[in-house]
Amino acid sequence: MKQFKTRTPPTKRNRVVGALIMGTALIGGIAVVSSSVYASLNAQTYNTAAHSVSTNTLKLTMASSAVSGLTGGVTTAITGLAPGDVVNRFLELTNGGTMAASSMTLSLADAAGTTLTTNGTAGLQIAIYECSTQWTTVTGACSGTSTTAMASTTALALTTTPATVTLASLAAGTTSHLRVQITLPAGSEVTTNGTLPVGTVQGVTSTLTWTFNELQRTAATTAAS
């Protein structure tokens, strides 16, 4: 005999559970629909070989000349300099980086601050000459082409403002052969009865720091190459 199940009315608890199930389903549905709305296509490309980007270097070094008899440079002491004396020292200035330079300058500092560097008239005067080849031993002559890199400038001026040094080339790897001419002007000092005049340039000792400075070449903007 066939039996029939009788459907009993839902209880209050069943109604609450049902409502929760329906709510959850509704929220899930909305979420799925929303994500579908914002989805999009994406495409990428990249270089197949790494793109190398490297920078240049800017290096400046100075060394005493290696020519026999001309190795004093600007580190070996100078003594007994009298008015009218001229001392020539020889330097190798190298732009040793990979980048060309510009705007070479020279400045001077005197830790002692004597009349040699504080008196613009009676004090030291500096000039720099460049030779296209090494300077000749003993005589300091230039067998190549000699040019004035820096006209005679007072030490006083060099201690306050760097002076321009015009070299034949500031290309990377270039070495400039320089003759630094240090002159104590003849002046007109008179010593009377064993007493030095006031403000004398005699019997004083300066301690000099020579500084060469260069800037990088002009920054360049290049087209695709």
Next chain:
Amino acid sequence: MKKALSLLLLLGQIISVFLGGVAAEASTTATSVNSARQTLQSGSFILTAVATSSSSNTKAALVVTSVDNEGFFYLKNFGTEALNGLSMTQTATGSTIRYCVASDFAPGDPTNCADGSSAISFGNGQTMTGKTLRTPLQPGASYAFSCHLSGASRTTISVSVSSAAITKQTTFS
């Protein structure tokens, strides 16, 4: 209010341009400094009239007193440079100055040197300017001088040297 806002915006633009300019001018520099400071010492030319060859620098004129009209003194180089010449003044008139190179005078003899040579005439005026020494006076050395006084018992000797009395040197090192 609107005007103040405009000014504020203008100020911002000015600062922006200024900073942009600074950034554009920045560049790399390279410096080379001598590895050791260079000492540069000047010489000196210091000459004084002194009573003996071993005297120290008195830094003053010398009063020379005569004995039998003859006075003796020395000029000594207290500097570091050889001296080719000098200037001299004396207070006495009619006084004859002589000197010996690298030798004293013969005892009591103002005209002859101890080495047998004749004394060299220097001058006889009150002012003797730009006199050249027969042989440069080396640093630390002295030359003997005599003065023959007539009509005076003493004379005051004053000496001076100028940079012109120094031999200029040009060196390559």
